[in-house]
Amino acid sequence: MTSEGYTRFDEERWAPEPAKSxxxxxFQRDRARLIHSSALRRLGAKTQILVAGTDDFARTRLTHTLEVAQIGRQIGASLGCDPDVVDCACLAHDLGHPPFGHNGERALAEIARDIGGFEGNAQTLRLLTRLEPKILFPDGRSAGVNLTRASLDAVIKYPWTYADAANHPKGERSAKFCVYPDDREVFDWVRRGVPQRFARPIECQIMDLSDDIAYSVHDVEDAIATGAFDPGELRQSAVVDAVVEDARAWYGPQWNPDGLAHAFLGMLRRGTFPERFDGSRRALAELKNMTSTLIGRFADSVENATRDAYGNGPLARYAGNVVIPESTSYEIVVLKGIAVHFVMAPGELKPSYAKERRIIHDLTAMLMEGNPRPSNGLERVFLDDWREAADDAGRLRVAIDQVASLTDTSALVLWNTCRE
Structure with a gap:
C-alpha cells in the first residue's frame, strides 16, 4: 500500500528486511520506530531555550519536537504529502543535538574540527543509520532504525558534506551540513536519483518551516511565561531597534532592517503580544491564544501561497517547493530576534554558559584517556565501535558520539563523578 505521489523506490530501506504482513x-512503520526510540526519549532532558529541568513550564527538546510534528503534519496533509513522512522528519529533526543545546554543539564542533566536524543535523543522520539500535545487516553492521529512503531524505535538512558547504549558493548556511565522511555511503544511497545537488524534498522543507514556526513562537511564549521579560517592553522604540539589530546579527544581514522593523510594528499594531503578564490563568490563556494565532496565520499563509503556485494536486518528494510569503518570513525572524535579545544573547554571558562548554570538553577528554584502550567511562553500546575504529580520529568520533548522546542531567552527573 503506497501513498499517492510515492513509489516503491521511496519505500526502500538501506538494510533489506523481510516483508511484514x-x-x-x-511510512507508518517508520514513525513507530521513531516514537519508540531511546533517542527520542532522551530529548525530554535536553535543553531547548532554558536548561532542561530548571522550569516546569518551559519546553524541552522533546516537547518542542512534538509541537513541530503537529505543525508539520497539518501543513503536510494540506499539501498532499504523506503525513507520516513529514511526521518522521519532524520527530527526528533534533535527535542529534547534544546536551546544552547549541552551546554544547559549538563545543563539540571545536573538538571535532580535524575529523570532519560536528553538526547536530549530521549527528541525526548518524544516529538514525548507525547509533540507534534496531536493525542489523547480515554482516553484523548496524543500520540504525533503518527508515525508508523517503523518510531519511526528509530528515536531511542540509544535503551536503562539511567539505561541500563552502560551495553552497546560500553562503549564510555554509556552517551547516548533514553528513560526516564515514557516513557518506548511506547519504549517497538516500540521495540516489535526486534531481539537483542541493535540492530538498518538500517534506523536508515542511519540517524546516515547522521547526522555525514552533521555536520562534514558543521561545517567545516561554520567555514571557518564565519572566525573562515583560511583554510591555516590546512597545519601546529602543527595544524594537535592538531586536532588529540582534535578529540580523544572529540570522544574517540578508534580513533587511526596514523589513524587520515593519514586520515588528505590524505585529504590535495587530495586538499580537499581550500588554502585560501576571501569571494568572487569564494571562496564561491570553499567552496561549497568542501562540495559536501566530501558528495558524503562518501555516495558513504558506498553505495558500503554495497552493496558488502549484494548484490543488498532491505534492510529494520533489514535485514542488514550499512557498513562504515574505511577510511571514520576516515575522518569524522578528520572533527569533525577540528570543535572542531577551534570553539567548544574555544567556551567553552567564557563568553557566562557560561551564557547559567545559563539561563537554572534559567529558570527551575523559573518554579518550588511555587511548587506544577504551576508557572505563565508555558505555557498553559504544565499545564495539571503539574496538573497530582504525585510528585516533575514529576513536575520537566514538567518544563524541557518546557525549552527544547524553542529556543535560546525565552529562553533569558523569562530569561530577569524573571529578571525584
Whole structure:
C-alpha cells in the first residue's frame, strides 16, 4: 500500500528486511520506530531555550519536537504529502543535538574540527543509520532504525558534506551540513536519483518551516511565561531597534532592517503580544491564544501561497517547493530576534554558559584517556565501535558520539563523578 505521489523506490530501506504482513504502510512503520526510540526519549532532558529541568513550564527538546510534528503534519496533509513522512522528519529533526543545546554543539564542533566536524543535523543522520539500535545487516553492521529512503531524505535538512558547504549558493548556511565522511555511503544511497545537488524534498522543507514556526513562537511564549521579560517592553522604540539589530546579527544581514522593523510594528499594531503578564490563568490563556494565532496565520499563509503556485494536486518528494510569503518570513525572524535579545544573547554571558562548554570538553577528554584502550567511562553500546575504529580520529568520533548522546542531567552527573 503506497501513498499517492510515492513509489516503491521511496519505500526502500538501506538494510533489506523481510516483508511484514501488516496493514501499516512503510511510512507508518517508520514513525513507530521513531516514537519508540531511546533517542527520542532522551530529548525530554535536553535543553531547548532554558536548561532542561530548571522550569516546569518551559519546553524541552522533546516537547518542542512534538509541537513541530503537529505543525508539520497539518501543513503536510494540506499539501498532499504523506503525513507520516513529514511526521518522521519532524520527530527526528533534533535527535542529534547534544546536551546544552547549541552551546554544547559549538563545543563539540571545536573538538571535532580535524575529523570532519560536528553538526547536530549530521549527528541525526548518524544516529538514525548507525547509533540507534534496531536493525542489523547480515554482516553484523548496524543500520540504525533503518527508515525508508523517503523518510531519511526528509530528515536531511542540509544535503551536503562539511567539505561541500563552502560551495553552497546560500553562503549564510555554509556552517551547516548533514553528513560526516564515514557516513557518506548511506547519504549517497538516500540521495540516489535526486534531481539537483542541493535540492530538498518538500517534506523536508515542511519540517524546516515547522521547526522555525514552533521555536520562534514558543521561545517567545516561554520567555514571557518564565519572566525573562515583560511583554510591555516590546512597545519601546529602543527595544524594537535592538531586536532588529540582534535578529540580523544572529540570522544574517540578508534580513533587511526596514523589513524587520515593519514586520515588528505590524505585529504590535495587530495586538499580537499581550500588554502585560501576571501569571494568572487569564494571562496564561491570553499567552496561549497568542501562540495559536501566530501558528495558524503562518501555516495558513504558506498553505495558500503554495497552493496558488502549484494548484490543488498532491505534492510529494520533489514535485514542488514550499512557498513562504515574505511577510511571514520576516515575522518569524522578528520572533527569533525577540528570543535572542531577551534570553539567548544574555544567556551567553552567564557563568553557566562557560561551564557547559567545559563539561563537554572534559567529558570527551575523559573518554579518550588511555587511548587506544577504551576508557572505563565508555558505555557498553559504544565499545564495539571503539574496538573497530582504525585510528585516533575514529576513536575520537566514538567518544563524541557518546557525549552527544547524553542529556543535560546525565552529562553533569558523569562530569561530577569524573571529578571525584
Amino acid at each position: 501488516s496493514t501499516r504502510t512503510a
